[in-house]
Amino acid sequence: MQSMTISQLARAAEVGVETVRYYQRRGLIAVPPTRSGIRRYEAPTLVRLRFIRRAQGLGFSLEEIGDLLGLDEHTDRVAARAIAREKLTQIEERIAQLQAMAHALRDLVACCEHSPAAQPCPILHTLAQPTRADSYSKSTGAG
Amino acid sequence: MQSMTISQLARAAEVGVETVRYYQRRGLIAVPPTRSGIRRYEAPTLVRLRFIRRAQGLGFSLEEIGDLLGLDEHTDRVAARAIAREKLTQIEERIAQLQAMAHALRDLVACCEHSPAAQPCPILHTLAQPTRADSYSKSTGAG
DNA sequence: CTAAACTCCGTAGTCAGGTACGGAGTCAAG
DNA sequence: CTTGACTCCGTACCTGACTACGGAGTTTAG
Structure with a gap:
């Protein structure tokens, strides 16, 4: 599954579609460009979404998670x-x-x-x- | 201090006036009758207010505190x-x-x-x- | 080709526990 | 008897993380 619809993405990350949209509005995940009105999501977005859920499990707020997502694995240790x-x-x-x-x-x-x-x-x-x-x-x- | 205004009551319980009003709206403390528009509060209301704050300190929600306040010290142990x-x-x-x-x-x-x-x-x-x-x-x- | 399912997007509602605002009335001091 | 502080009350706003709604457009199965 290279490219997903929003509901496939949501299911894969075990969140609701509305939650995905909410994260988009919060700027935590990107809104992909649309061809013909329907957006398609790639694997990196799923990784990001799972990152968010796991970080929440460790007690981080969405705002803090936004900071974490902005860090680079190599330069920001x-x-x-x-x-x-x-x-x-x-x-x-x-x-x-x-x-x-x-x-x-x-x-x-x-x-x-x-x-x-x-x-x-x-x-x-x-x-x-x-x-x-x-x-x-x-x-x-x-x- | 037998009878207090709302701000004296609030100060004595270390809460804000707006918080007292909020508890009234929630039905946790009574709204005393008014003579000429200004209400006066007696000691039992202060006791009740402090009960609320201490119960909050023990982790109870306002709804649960409402239940606790409805209990009798002698019959509901x-x-x-x-x-x-x-x-x-x-x-x-x-x-x-x-x-x-x-x-x-x-x-x-x-x-x-x-x-x-x-x-x-x-x-x-x-x-x-x-x-x-x-x-x-x-x-x-x-x- | 149509009907169902899905998508988009903006807006609004939910929960808890307050906090703030604004206009009108009241009280105490000078 | 005016000024300033306080009170009353309804309503709106706040945080955080969703969740729901509604109408319009799109995709898919038969």
Whole structure:
């Protein structure tokens, strides 16, 4: 399959036709010239489309992917590495945030399971507590 | 401060006035009756507002927070715990996804650092690779 | 040669969680 | 009693990544 219609291209890359058009509008993939109104796509466009999906899977936004697509495999290795490192840092930060949330939730659930039935729900009660949200974390001391 | 204007309320909860109004539109906090056109807010509304912000900090969406706000501290402990557990599971899943991304990125960066300068950038090259995105993970063998 | 399927392209809608705007009314200080 | 700050409310706008719609043109199978 040397040359594809847009729906063949989309199917090959496992995206929707509208998504392909959207990427064209965003300038991520080229709009090939048309003979008689219908455009035909070549293999390099499919490669580019798959690049986009894989980069998304690594957490890159379409804007960042636009930058990555502008890089040259041979002359821009340092830049590519820098972008990848930055993304890695962002992901690690996000993981840390989510781990803090998970930790707080685990504490609340555990607290709720072990507190006497006559008392108000520690989860709801803690959320309604005045100011600082960390009364459920670490110690109950003055710290 | 028994009774507050909307801006005092917003300041006390560390949110914007427009955000308070937005929560009113969403039905998360009540719109108090007005005498002469200006509304006044009591302490329980501030508690509710802080509840919302803290629940957001734990990863709950405004819709979920609406559910939580409808629960009773005494009679709905089981429901509250179930919601918290479900959120915890979602967060753990998200963490796992992000860790997979981070792992892949770390591999790519390391690969890029150690590959000979004459070769194309392994990061860009891997992204452009046909089909499966996992050629950068685990081993380089036939698997 | 026709009918179905596909393509093109611009525009608009979706989700979440706000943020901004504008005009009219209200309140407090001087 | 005016000035300036604040409030009310509806509506529109924002980000990011799509997704849908509609009408006109094109291609293909029978």
